[in-house]
Amino acid sequence: MSHNELDALRKQVEELNLQLLEVINKRGELVQEIGKLKEAQGVNRYDPVRERKMLDLITEHNDGPFETSTLQHLFKEIFKAGLELQKDDHRKALLV
């Protein structure tokens, strides 16, 4: 019976993984659009002040169980991936 319980919890984790995948990719699309806009405006892509604000918002809204430091680490990795996506788009644009 508790094996079924474990299976049920794992199934829920998998659903959350797929939700995360969807939201991370949706975020990637938005970040690509932002990159194109900034490119057109000749603005630098990386904006540490903006990144700080986003991390502060995470901190304010964190109800756990994860520590804020852990979440900040995860979000920094997500931000970095977004920035890489913008850089790739930029390189591809240069190659056209």
Place this chain on the structure above:
Amino acid sequence: MSHNELDALRKQVEELNLQLLEVINKRGELVQEIGKLKEAQGVNRYDPVRERKMLDLITEHNDGPFETSTLQHLFKEIFKAGLELQKDDHRKALLV
């Protein structure tokens, strides 16, 4: 006008950040429950086969724009954070 466009996109990114925060924390709660169940059953917390399966599911469902390698990196960080949460719970349980 395109400054408003940038603001609108940033607002959407912030909403997605908060969604990610919520799902990551919800995932953390489930992982804590799984940790307690496994502890009660005397099973090891870290399960590489299970982790592989979760990564495969991500790969199958990835529609981009992120590369699968990037997503696997992000998810590995999320898995690691979950495992740390279970370890913390275990340490706290030992201290009681």
